Each structure stands twice: as structure tokens, then as C-alpha cells.
Amino acid sequence: xxxxxxxxxxxxxxxxxxxxxxxxxxxxxxxxxxxxxxxxxxxxxxxxxxxxxxxxxxxxxxxxxxxxxxxxxxxxxxxxxxxxxxxxxxxxxxxxxxxxxxxxxxxxxxxxxxxxxxxxxxxxxxxxxxxxxxxxxxxxxxxxxxxxxxxxxxxxxxxxxxxxxxxxxxxxxxxxxxxxxxxxxxxxxxxxxxxxxxxxxxxxxxxxxxxxxxxxxxxxxxxxxxxxxxxxxxxxxxxxxxxxxxxxxxxxxxxxxxxxxxxxxxxxxxxxxxxxxxxxxxxxxxxxxxxxxxxxxxxxxxxxxxxxxxxxxxxxxxxxxxxxxxxx
Amino acid sequence: xxxxxxxxxxxxxxxxxxxxxxxxxxxxxxxxxxxxxxxxxxxxxxxxxxxxxxxxxxxxxxxxxxxxxxxxxxxxxxxxxxxxxxxxxxxxxxxxxxxxxxxxxxxxxxxxxxxxxxxxxxxxxxxxxxxxxxxxxxxxxxxxxxxxxxxxxxxxxxxxxxxxxxxxxxxxxxxxxxxxxxxxxxxxxxxxxxxxxxxxxxxxxxxxxxxxxxxxxxxxxxxxxxxxxxxxxxxxxxxxxxxxxxxxxxxxxxxxxxxxxx
Numbered sequence: 001x002x003x004x005x006x007x008x009x010x011x012x013x014x015x016x017x018x019x020x021x022x023x024x025x026x027x028x029x030x031x032x033x034x035x036x037x038x039x040x041x042x043x044x045x046x047x048x049x050x051x052x053x054x055x056x057x058x059x060x061x062x063x064x065x066x067x068x069x070x071x072x073x074x075x076x077x078x079x080x081x082x083x084x085x086x087x088x089x090x091x092x093x094x095x096x097x098x099x100x101x102x103x104x105x106x107x108x109x110x111x112x113x114x115x116x117x118x119x120x121x122x123x124x125x126x127x128x129x130x131x132x133x134x135x136x137x138x139x140x141x142x143x144x145x146x147x148x149x150x151x152x153x154x155x156x157x158x159x160x161x162x163x164x165x166x167x168x169x170x171x172x173x174x175x176x177x178x179x180x181x182x183x184x185x186x187x188x189x190x191x192x193x194x195x196x197x198x199x200x201x202x203x204x205x206x207x208x209x210x211x212x213x214x215x216x217x218x219x220x221x222x223x224x225x226x227x228x229x230x231x232x233x234x235x236x237x238x239x240x241x242x243x244x245x246x247x248x249x250x251x252x253x254x255x256x257x258x259x260x261x262x263x264x265x266x267x268x269x270x271x272x273x274x275x276x277x278x279x280x281x282x283x284x285x286x287x288x289x290x291x292x293x294x295x296x297x298x299x300x301x302x303x304x305x306x307x308x309x310x311x312x313x314x315x316x317x318x319x320x321x322x323x324x325x326x327x328x
Numbered sequence: 329x330x331x332x333x334x335x336x337x338x339x340x341x342x343x344x345x346x347x348x349x350x351x352x353x354x355x356x357x358x359x360x361x362x363x364x365x366x367x368x369x370x371x372x373x374x375x376x377x378x379x380x381x382x383x384x385x386x387x388x389x390x391x392x393x394x395x396x397x398x399x400x401x402x403x404x405x406x407x408x409x410x411x412x413x414x415x416x417x418x419x420x421x422x423x424x425x426x427x428x429x430x431x432x433x434x435x436x437x438x439x440x441x442x443x444x445x446x447x448x449x450x451x452x453x454x455x456x457x458x459x460x461x462x463x464x465x466x467x468x469x470x471x472x473x474x475x476x477x478x479x480x481x482x483x484x485x486x487x488x489x490x491x492x493x494x495x496x497x498x499x500x501x502x503x504x505x506x507x508x509x510x511x512x513x514x515x516x517x518x519x520x521x522x523x524x525x526x527x528x529x530x531x532x533x534x535x536x537x538x539x540x541x542x543x544x545x546x547x548x549x550x551x552x553x554x555x556x557x558x559x560x561x562x563x564x565x566x567x568x569x570x571x572x573x574x575x576x577x578x579x580x581x582x583x584x585x586x587x588x589x590x
Contacts, residue, residue, distance in 0.1 A: 104472065104490060107454070107455060111459035111460045111463065112459055112460075115423070115459075118423070118551075119423070119551055120550070121422065122552055123455075124454050148557070149554045149555075149556065149557045150555045150556040151552050153551050153552045154551050154552075161454075193497060194498040194499075195497055196496040197495070197496040198495045200493045201491070201492060237588060262450070269587060269588065293580070293587075304566045306564055306566075307566045308565075309566065309580075310566045311568065312568065313576075322581060322584075325577050325578050
């Protein structure tokens with residue numbers, strides 16, 4: 001069978017809620033669909049038995065043509081079987097392109113699938129396009145984000161993973177979507193991994209990937225006083241606190257708050273960089289933000305090249321005065 | 329018990345040289361051991377400390393000078409250290425790399441009980457290799473492991489933790505385990521270790537030892553190819569707030585209010 005279509009891993013949580021990155025990938029696929037003639041957009045959802053009507057409708061609104069559902073009560077959101085099942089689905093409906101969100105779960109599914117299908121996988125792409133031969137062109141930062149590379153895969157399916165928040169979600173008009181239920185016998189898969197216990201952690205800090213406002217602490221602000229001022233500002237703006245790799249390494253933020261190539265990609269309406277120098281690894285994680293404001297005492301800091309508004313001043317001085325002015 | 333730890337030499341990201349094929353020229357770039365791979369070695373050594381008769385082998389694929397990270401591994405306490413080195417491996421992507429690593433397990437270390445990887449490398453690799461090697465060997469893989477609890481009756485218990493949840497996992501051996509950077513603090517090499525590292529004869533395996541064909545590895549065996557490399561320059565036009573102006577903080581506050589729509 002000639003490979004056809006764009007297949008997306010429809011990551012869900014245990015309640016069947018589809019991860020935001022799936023809608024982002026569907027939206028990007030609509031763009032690719034316009035360039036590649038006659039490619040169906042398919043999303044594969046793997047979960048226990050439940051009602052998927054609302055999910056199917058939602059995916060359709062963003063341009064998905066077909067939802068492939070594998071539901072079995074032995075399945076949960078745990079990814080143990082997902083890699084095997086997704087691979088089977090990709091064999092049954094051989095696609096031209098496979099797109100997967102670069103989440104913890106997604107990365108595992110993507111690596112397994114690419115290996116079993118003997119095809120190439122480009123991870124953590126920052127853009128997707130097509131070249132003159134109608135092949136997928138995957139753009140990703142290489143080498144610690146110092147350079148950007150376009151990567152082409154010579155085998156089918158062409159696979160790519162993309163971090164959440166890289167592509168915007170775009171609703172479409174009048175797309176017809178259908179749902180197909182598939183049966184894959186999971187009892188065939190030998191169970192070698194057993195989950196003994198799962199504890200959901202209390203998340204003490206605000207999720208930076210969905211925040212409208214982020215105040216980011218760079219190396220210049222990474223001390224007790226700086227962090228106090230940053231938390232104060234974030235609270236005032238009802239925003240989340242994030243940091244760079246250096247700030248994480250100094251222990252002032254958690255891994256969940258780290259932005260950049262080794263951390264998260266964010267796209268808030270407002271991003272305030274405080275004492276952030278602006279290494280390209282960091283920029284890769286913030287460039288989709290709405291407005292970027294940078295506060296740094298070094299006028300040559302690269303962050304200013306990527307900011308909309310800059311203020312060259314002592315950050316402690318600025319942050320100490322700012323909350324009062326915001327109240328006015 | 330036989331443990332293999334795959335370690336990777338990563339270029340010092342401050343000083344990069346490129347080949348004509350747009351791949352990293354590792355011969356001209358200074359190399360260090362990937363930080364989390366050090367912790368993978370430590371995880372293996374901690375098992376060795378507890379289980380008598382355990383043999384830990386560090387394996388790396390790379391150019392001749394990658395021997396330096398094997399020396400470091402020997403000095404830290406691993407029993408054996410092996411270099412996978414062949415010009416035909418050069419330019420391998422994850423797909424081709426995982427073929428070489430899984431092939432060497434099959435040909436040279438068929439009795440391996442446990443394979444360790446660091447979760448990801450700092451040089452642009454994105455944590456696929458461990459999963460891919462596991463898939464090729466049809467082994468179970470557990471990842472983001474921040475604690476090894478123990479091994480009993482050929483079952484390894486471990487804890488995986490991310491920002492949202494903590495999971496206790498049991499996995500049947502043989503298995504692949506990818507550890508994260510919270511797992512441990514690697515020990516420092518001892519003087520005796522350095523002496524052993526100096527005298528140790530480092531076996532080097534080539535394409536021949538993997539049993540693979542030339543077309544399966546290196547640039548030929550890599551489905552993904554870099555078509556174009558460029559410097560990312562998509563800057564914005566920054567407007568500076570004049571700090572000489574006594575209203576500068578007010579101006580800044582207004583910019584913030586404008587952005588959040590107040």
C-alpha cells in the first residue's frame with residue numbers, strides 16, 4: 001500500500017482528555033496537507049473503553065479527518081503498551097508522515113515506532129515544512145541550540161516529534177471527521193513491566209506551559225533576594241515563575257520551571273526575562289511568546305535581540321519599584 | 329550479574345567544528361563524558377557494590393580519542409571498557425547508532441542482564457537511543473529512573489519520577505534502564521583506579537565485530553540527513569525604555585499592563 005496520510009499520536013490522560021500538543025500537531029498538519037496533495041490527517045487514540053464522541057468532534061474542529069481509536073479496558077494512560085499498539089496502527093494505515101508530541105510518553109512511543117518501522121525520526125522539531133520533492137522538512141536546533149538544521153528523512157514514514165507550545169492551535173471550518181474503532185490484541189504483548197504504585201505529586205508551582213504571564217529568572221537574578229522579587233512580581237501579574245538552566249542548576253527553581261532546549265517551550269502572552277542573558281538554547285524555548293520584555297544590566301546581552309521591550313538597568317532596582325507602579 | 333553501561337562522549341558545546349557533511353567534527357572538538365552517563369555508571373557501580381560477582385562494562389561508540397571517557401570509567405571502578413570505533417560508523421543518526429549498540433550486545437555481550445543509559449545527551453541527542461536499543465533487542469525499558477530500589481529474583485525495582493507523579497516499577501531482567509540526573513552523585517576516581525586505567529588494554533570493536541553490513545551504519549545506514557544548517561536569526565526589534573527618564577518604571581509598568589490587557 002502506498003503510504004498516505006499524516007498520522008498523529010493522540011496522547012490522552014487516563015480520563016481520555018487529549019493533550020494540547022495533539023491539537024497543535026493537527027493544526028500544523030492542515031498546513032502540510034495543503035502542500036502535500038490528498039493526505040488524510042489521522043489521530044490515533046489509545047485508551048480504556050469510554051465515550052470518544054466529544055473528543056472526535058473536537059479533533060475534527062481543528063482539521064482532523066479520521067480518529068483511529070484503540071480502546072480496551074486493559075489499557076490506561078500508562079504507555080507500556082502504547083508503543084506496540086501505535087506501531088501496529090501505523091502498519092495497518094501506512095502513513096507518509098507520523099507526528100508525535102515530544103512529551104515523556106510521546107518520546108518513548110516515537111522511538112519505539114521508528115525503530116520497529118526502520119525509519120528515521122527527527123526529535124524536538126521547531127518547524128515542519130515540505131521540500132521540492134514533497135518530503136517532510138523537519139527543522140530543529142542542533143548542537144545546544146547554536147545552530148538550526150533542516151533534516152530530511154529518506155524512508156517512509158517520515159517521523160518527527162514536536163514539543164508542546166511550538167505550533168499554535170488553529171480551528172478550521174467545515175471539516176468532516178469520522179471515527180474508526182480498531183481492535184489490537186494486547187494479550188499478545190508480554191508483560192514484563194509492572195507498575196506497583198503511582199503517586200500523583202502535589203504541584204506547588206504554576207504550570208509554565210499554560211501560563212499567560214511568565215517571569216523568568218536568569219543567572220543575573222538567581223539569588224535569594226532576586227527570587228523573592230521575582231515571585232512577588234509574578235504573583236502581582238497572576239503569572240508563573242520560570243528560570244533558565246543556570247537558575248535550575250543553582251537550585252532556585254525545579255526542573256518543571258526550566259525553559260529552553262533542555263527544559264520546556266513556552267508561549268505566554270507576556271514573557272518577562274529578568275537577568276536572562278539569552279543563550280540560543282533559551283531563546284528556542286520562548287520565541288513564540290506574545291510580548292517579550294527584557295530587564296538586564298548588560299546592554300550587549302543577546303536577550304535584547306529577541307525582546308520587544310528592553311530596559312538596561314540594575315534588575316534589583318527595577319523589580320523593587322515595579323510592583324508599586326503596577327498597582328497604580 | 330552482567331551490566332553494560334552505554335556512555336557517550338559529548339563535544340564541549342563552547343567550541344564546535346563542523347564537517348563538510350554538516351555533521352559535528354568530533355576530531356576537532358574537545359570531548360567530555362555526558363554528565364548523566366556518569367550517573368548511569370554510578371548506578372551500575374552501586375549494584376556491583378551490593379551484588380557480589382557483578383561485572384560492569386562501559387561501552388562507547390566514537391572516534392579513537394573517545395578512549396579518554398573509557399579511562400575515566402575504569403578509574404571510577406568499572407571492570408571492563410570497550411570502544412566501538414570504525415570510520416564506517418561516522419555520521420550515524422539514532423537509527424544507525426541503535427543498530428550498532430544493539431548488535432554489539434548480541435555479538436559480544438549476549439549474557440547481559442541490565443543495560444544502563446543516561447536519559448539524554450547534552451549535545452542535541454534527545455533521549456531516543458535507550459528506547460531504540462531496547463526495541464531492537466526486544467527488551468523492556470524503564471526510563472526517567474531516579475532511584476534503583478533493588479534486585480530480587482531477577483526483578484529490578486525502581487522509582488521513576490517526573491514533575492507530576494512518582495511511579496514504583498518492577499521490571500523483569502534483562503531490561504534497559506534510562507536514569508535521570510537526580511539518581512545519584514557519582515563517586516570520584518581513586519588513585520588505584522587511575523593506575524588501572526593507565527594499564528588497562530581497551531578492546532576496540534569495529535563494524536566486523538557487530539556483524540552488520542556497511543550499508544546499515546554510518547551515513548549510509550542513517551535515514552535522516554541534515555540538508556541545511558543555518559544560524560537561527562529571527563530576532564525582534566527591541567524598543568528600549570530610557571532609564572534617564574524619571575518615569576521609566578512607570579513606562580515599564582504601562583508596557584506590562586498593555587500586554588496583559590489591563
